[in-house]
Each structure stands twice: as structure tokens, then as C-alpha cells.
Amino acid sequence: MLIREAVDGDWQAIWPFLHEIVSAGETFSWPRDIDEVTAREMWMPSATSRTVVAVADDGTVLGSARMYANHMGPASHIASASFMVDARHSRRGVGRALGEDMLAWARSAGFRGVQFNAVVESNTRAVALWRSLGFEIIGTVPEGFRSPAHGYVGLHIMYRKL
């Protein structure tokens, strides 16, 4: 598996699983009925963000991550990121590889820490993955997320120092 920066041509591979993940409404705080144009603007690289794809040896895009400063100005030394893994390629370490790449990028870019603002409590695999990469839950918004399957669940804020 290779992690490389996303290019325009990757979007057609990203959109199907991004759409599936966002529509499901279980893990992402994006509008569930998002249209493709808006989603592309929100996910693909911009002047203030970096987007990567995880690619299999045969060129298949397995997942993607977007990373950026969490705030601006006097709080711009803390990075954040969002992650999407194609369900057809789950349990192959794609999320972990994307997370490790993100941490390496944040370190090399000079960030002092990484904060995830909205890790859904019922997304236990994500919570466990981030813990295993050194993150801890520094706070939870009670009933901050409404899961179609689980109803109102907490929304964790997770952090790790770099």
C-alpha cells in the first residue's frame, strides 16, 4: 500500500466511498444528502489543506485523508484531519496507514499536536485506532452526534502531542 498526495484524477475513485460513508450518517458530521460538487470542494486539496490517497499495488484507491490546521493564527500549531476508508477494503490497515502518514506530515510541517474534533463514540474501531496511535479522549460532547443506528451518542475530542 502506498500513501500519496491526491490529484484531480483520484476524485472519481474517492467519491463513491465518500458518498457511501457520508450518506450512511454513522461517522461523519457532514450533510448526509451532500452533492458531488460540494463534497469535492470539501475534500480535495486547497490552499490550506493536504489530501492523500491510500493506493493498493494494483492502483486501486482504498481510502483517503484530508489534513489541515485545526484553527488559525495563534492556534494554528495544532493540526487536524478527516479519514475515509472504502468499506470494501476495511480491516486491511488502511486507516492506520493513513493515520501514520498524517502524523508524519504534521510533525514535518511543524505542528505541535493533533486534535480530532468529532470522533463518534459508537465508531469504536476509529476510537481504538486513534488510541493505538497515541491519541487520548480529552473531552466528549454529550449526545453530540445522532447516529441512525444508535441514536444520540457522544462526540469525542481526541488529541495527541507531537
Next chain:
Amino acid sequence: MLIREAVDGDWQAIWPFLHEIVSAGETFSWPRDIDEVTAREMWMPSATSRTVVAVADDGTVLGSARMYANHMGPASHIASASFMVDARHSRRGVGRALGEDMLAWARSAGFRGVQFNAVVESNTRAVALWRSLGFEIIGTVPEGFRSPAHGYVGLHIMYRKL
């Protein structure tokens, strides 16, 4: 003091104190060298936010607040907001009046809670004000903010249920 929705004509009164507050770098996680056009886009009302001004009896704009959903989709039931008070009119209850207006708006708009993402630890008056309005610190990003006067300080996430 009256709190009313901001209109285009209010910008010329808001920009001087907004600029002063953001440039000082002590309380806002915005670029300290922000230009007026960008600041106006970030502060004035948009399709997904409401901006108000606090106005004295003589028409002077004393402060301003911007409020919006903190996340989208399945997490769009938690509101957030940012507040600016002109230093020349501080200690007159402007922040409290703006905060109370924000809570009333969030309730009437059907939000279930309010989350502030970045309350600077050294901004003790703001922390005390939000506590007095029913907020609690649910987490703190260690050294999440770099204050010109205090160096690295924590960045609180504050929350109250509605």
C-alpha cells in the same frame, strides 16, 4: 442596550474593534494579520450563520456575535458562536447580553446544546462569563493557543445543554 441582527452598514463599526481584537492575538484563533475583506466574509451573516450587534441607546455598536451550527449533518444539532466586544465598552455587560441572546436564538432554532471550541485559558473573564451562563469546560487542548502575553496556554472546549 439592544441586540439586533447585523446589517451591511454595521461593518464599518465592527471592523475597528474586530481588527483590534484579532491583531492582539490574545483571544481569537484567526490570522492576526487578517485583511478587511477576509474578515468581513468570516464575520458577517451567511447562508448558514446569524450575526448580531449590541447597540447602545445612542446607536453606538458595542460588540458583535456570530452564531452557527458547530458541525453539519448528524452533528448539526449543536450550535456554536464567536463573540467580540469593543474594549472601549468593556465591563458594561455587553458580552453577557450577547451570550444570552445567542442562547435564546439557539433554543428557538431547536439546537440541543451549545459548544465553544476555542476559549483561551488566559481569557479568564470569558471563561468566568460562560461558566456563569451555564457552560462547563468539557476538555482542554494542552498548549492549544499561543498568547503573546502568556505564551502557550490551554484552549478550552466549553459546553452547555439547552
